[in-house]
Amino acid sequence: GAVVSQHPSWVICKSGTSVKIECRSLDFQATTMFWYRQFPKQSLMLMATSNEGSKATYEQGVEKDKFLINHASLTLSTLTVTSAHPEDSSFYICSAKGTSGDTEAFFGQGTRLTVV
């Protein structure tokens, strides 16, 4: 299957700093990427959907200015957590769908963010 890679896998940052998480589709072009947040022992909560070249669509309750999403190319989307606080500590997962019309979404390995 297709490969989606997230970087970094784990990041610890100080409160008040910003953190950028990258999501890359390695062997296919992704027109749509999804960003999820997963708390311990809970399901994936959709944060936003991004389509290449256009602004991301955020879910209700997700702050656009807090979680900046950029999908500048068909192989890269980034999520920047701005002015991170301890409550932003979570597992962030991206998923990508290809251009072929196939509806299958492929998942990255996730990024564990710890804000201290």
Place this chain on the structure above:
Amino acid sequence: AQRVTQPEKLLSVFKGAPVELKCNYSYSGSPELFWYVQYSRQRLQLLLRHISRESIKGFTADLNEGETSFHLKKPFAQEEDSAMYYCAHCGYNKLIFGAGTRLAVHP
């Protein structure tokens, strides 16, 4: 609004027993449903989707639009089936997940 419901957090069975993981959805249009599996320390991966009507690793899932269900079944569970299973629906360009069910298969 679309919604996916998995009522069971944990399903514990013995090896060789039948398994049914429940999933119900709400969506106004034609549903597009998936089952994803997450083994320990691994990323989510697609198990099966309703449009392909295939059987993967012995699992099947039939869409019942009358009951708005897409339950996942396997006649004889194996220990290696132990994992988190997520039912998901794609609609309005969003992929939404249910809460997940942990399947524990005991020897």
